[in-house]
Amino acid sequence: MYYIVGFTVGAYLCLFLVSRLLKKHRGPIVGMASVAFLIVCELCFVNRTEWHKIRGAQMLVAMKVISVAFDTDFGALQCLPSPAEFTGYVLCVGTCVFGPWVPYRDYISIFNKPLWVSTAACDLYPHVTYSFLELCQTSLRIMQITDRSGTTIMHLWWIAYRDALSFRSSHYFICFLSEASAIMSGFGHHEDEPWSLSVARPQFIEIPRSLVQVVVYWNVPMHNWLKNYVFRTTKPLGSFAAILSTYAVSSLLHGLNFQLVAVLLSLGAYTYVEYVLRQKLATVFGACIQVRPCRRDCSHRNKEKRLTVVLGNMGLGLVAMFHLSYLGVMFDMSSKLQEEGYNYAHTLAKWSVLGYASHWIALGTYIFYLLV
Structure with a gap:
């Protein structure tokens, strides 16, 4: 304190x-x-x-x-x-422990005609509790499925997916808890709309369209903070420099932890490669396969509902899920290292077991982008 x-x-x-x-x-x-x-x-x-x-x-x-x-x-x-x-x-009691970050103007607005509605809590907590139970049940089921001895490649990747899912589930738990504490403090009220405050959206993370989408919906308030105060202020230096600066600042805020630095910087490089590749493919084929969904009035000939476009987005989404499993493999919630943060040896050991496959695929993706 x-x-x-x-x-x-x-x-x-x-x-x-x-x-x-x-x-x-x-x-x-x-x-x-x-x-x-x-x-x-x-x-x-x-x-x-x-x-x-x-x-x-x-x-x-x-x-x-x-x-x-x-x-x-x-x-x-x-x-x-x-x-x-x-x-x-x-x-602020509602955001100082679990978060989320809220702008100063939003904090001041809760004192303008203060409003607290009991129905907001009644509608919120059953939904949050149900989400907690579903996430815990999913995590436990995956752990039971993969709790078998073996050293095959498929088994190693199942273990990687299990550990990554367990870590994501704990993250969702904190995000839902922060939503509840913030709303109970007066945040999230909109005129003529239900009380709402979105921190994370698991549906866009577990079944991602792209890694960029994962980064945005992993923690929406923090994404907005990084975009407004880091990315936009460093954008004159170039897009790649702005992206690396954003992930570097995020790494420093999270602490001197080699694991987090390695994951965040890798994620920064991955999202950049993914963005430029899909941007180029969308231009070459005139298809809606960019990292974000296109507007209805976009200029692409091949729209989102076209079969080839759907299959293309699904394939690129599976690649994003593969990268997520690889990046999250070292977040072993049962490890004793979790109590003081993970060191570089733990991170490299986890990735070496998988042959640094994700990094090699990202490099191959970048080479393919240069050749297109």
Whole structure:
């Protein structure tokens, strides 16, 4: 608790001083200071096991602090929030533990004609509970199916899929829990619409159209944060540089963990290769096979419902599922290393068992893109 509160106080002092002295570049300066604080704490002051327990909450503090700094630079906030407003936003009871990240304007809006409807909770919790049970049941069933000895290639990939599914299920659990806590705090109200706040969408992850779609729907609020405050600010450097910068910042926020860095940077390269390849194929064949679904009035000759286009999207979706199983194989929820984070030896050992197949396929995909 002391580290989280201390981070909040120190971040506001930094933001206040930068606003008074420079009155610009608050976002980059506060962002670098926040990341530096996280790195120094992890390396020097906090036990790795203890830090691993509060890393998520610290990341949420950093995201909120950096968003306020950039919004002040962009003019979305006319003035710096007061200490009470800033502290209330960063340490908001509904989002400070499980998340999700919410913009400062959304936090302020819950105090404008405060509204709490009991039916919102009644409608939310049965759905969330049902989702928890389904995810746990699916995970347990997969573990039972693959809990057999063997060293065949098919068995190894079944194990990889099982471990990845178990990790994704725990992620969905936290996402649904964060939705519930945020809605109970007043977030997610829309005029003339039901209460809703989407954090993750498992249906677009388990049966993906593309890896880009997985990245977007894995954590929608964090995707929006990275897009607004990292990708768009680095886009003048080029698309590839902006993508790598986005995944690099995401890696630093998640902590000094070789496993996460390796997965996120690999995912960044994969999504770039996938995007440029499908963009080129869509142009060559005039087909709706881009990473995102096309609009109804798109210029492609071959639309989404055409059989060849459906089969093409299904095939590319299976490739995305293959990459997901490979990238998630080292997230073994039963491993003792989970308590303090995974090291490079654990990551490379897991990937070496599968022959680094996903990386080789990604390289082959990029070579194919150059030859098209």
